[in-house]
Amino acid sequence: MLSTMRLRRLRDVLTGYIERGEVPGVVALVSRRGQTHVEAIGTTAYGGGRPMSADTIFRVSSMSKPVTAAATMMLVEECRIRLDDPVDPLLPELADRQVLRSMGAALHDTVPAFRPVTVRDLLTFTWGFGQLYAPPDAYPVLKAAWELDIGMAEPRPRAMPDQDEWLKRLGSLPLMAQPGEQWLYNTGSDVLGALLSRATGLSFADLLRERVFAPLGMGDTGFSVPPESLDRLAHGYWNEPAEPLDTQEEWTTVPPFFSGAGGLVSTVEDFFAFGRMLLRDQRLLSRPALELMMTDHLTPAQKVLPHWVPGEFATSGWGFGGKVTTRRHDLADTPGRYGWDGGLGTSWRVDPAEEMITILMTQRAWLSPEAPPILRDFWTLAYQAIED
Structure with a gap:
């Protein structure tokens, strides 16, 4: 009571x-x-x-974010997507990822990702990219992400491009960390929205x-x-x-x-x-x-x-x-x-x-x-x- x-x-x-x-x-x-x-x-x-x-x-x-996760789980239950499957077939823009050697590295200073990004990585925010608690120009990758208007600050949905262009811009950047390596905030839920859209049409x-x-x-x-x-x-x-x-x-x-x-x-x-x-x-x-x-x-x-x-x-x-x-x-x-x-x-x-x-x-x-x-x-x- x-x-x-x-x-x-x-x-x-x-x-x-x-x-x-x-x-x-x-x-x-x-x-x-x-x-x-x-x-x-x-x-x-x-x-x-x-x-x-x-x-x-x-x-x-x-x-x-929890709403997006719930919708994702509905498609998982229907076997339209699977938690540990790579997202590459639906999101080819995010296939064959390159990963920064360190957060402060130049955008070209990368190594190949150890493995593809999975649906589970996106749900748990461990897929390798996200918002940082740092000034916009703290790192080359963060500065580039801010300049691309892919959602690195407070929600401004009308300042962002459409879904296909957003994925193209995101895919032009290297990952900040290897898939599964660390928790990085926010962007995983935006990727999930695009993934669910492509999975359902x-x-x-x-x-x-x-x-x-x-x-x-x-x-x-x-x-x-x-x-x-x-x-x-x-x-x-x-x-x-x-x-x-x-x-x-x-x-x-x-x-x-x-x-x-x-x-x-x-x-x-x-x-x-x-x-x-x-x-x-x-x-x-x-x-x-x-x-x-x-x-x-x-x-x-x-x-x-x-x-x-x-x-x-x-x-x-x-x-x-x-x-x-x-x-x-x-x-x-x-x-x-x-x-x-x-x-x-x-x-x-x-x-x-x-x-x-x-x-x-x-x-x-x-x-x-x-x-x-x-x-x-x-x-x-x-x-x-x-x-x-």
Whole structure:
């Protein structure tokens, strides 16, 4: 059970963030064993906007990754793709990879890849290429990737080329590491979107709509916002003091590239439906597939992250498209808890042991890779509400 008194504490603390101007509004959901509590506080914009509600639309950015992983597992179950098969037949642009001798090497200073990239490599982010926690010009390969507009920063789907051109540009770069060698963030989910599109003959947007969003009733989730729903899209902000992230209209047109890593918009209601599917409320995936998806697949060597945030996997690992808690360190750290965050201000987790779903959506982008105070407080407040 969830304590009504303790849930009031959640509302009080979140209200404080709004009163201090740290966020203009927030929607939070805590659900456990059939009991669901939603708080919608504040407005969709500083100085105005609509009142927040459970159907407010947010840029969920990297919360797209678990959705992409779930769609991948659907095709794995149908034997249309296989976890340990090379991706080369469907993605010839990524065949016969060359790998940098070191991260700082010149683009031509490479050796052949020891083996092809597999679907499993993409799901676990160990395929050899990704975002780095470093300035754009820190390494020749990173500078080249930024210049090619292949998605090395916050989601800007309309700044990216179409799928075929994106693959061509990505394939022109060497890998940063050997396949299977280390965890590198983000890009694997974008490659998966392209892989699924080619495997099915559908655009990645149509595939997600037909196979995931429509069956689960996720009617407000997609890669753009219909003009008639634009007033429900929360305004995005970043920096300190807050500055507009982009224009609302930027999200009303279909982008040239459907980013499986960070391109979705969604609502608390919709992601609640997705979470219930992972907790087996609806059977889009078998129990073994869900368990595999939410299992830590990283080796100790792969968890050494020289180009990312130190300690990222001190108490966790990486499943397929999301983080998996491996040992208790804080109130919310139930082993087996799975999910991921959106750096533009959102977070989502499912906890099979507690049969619990937690979602927080704001519209203030993170200022660093470390979760902001409002999110850390939300996780504490959600789990302190457990009464049994």
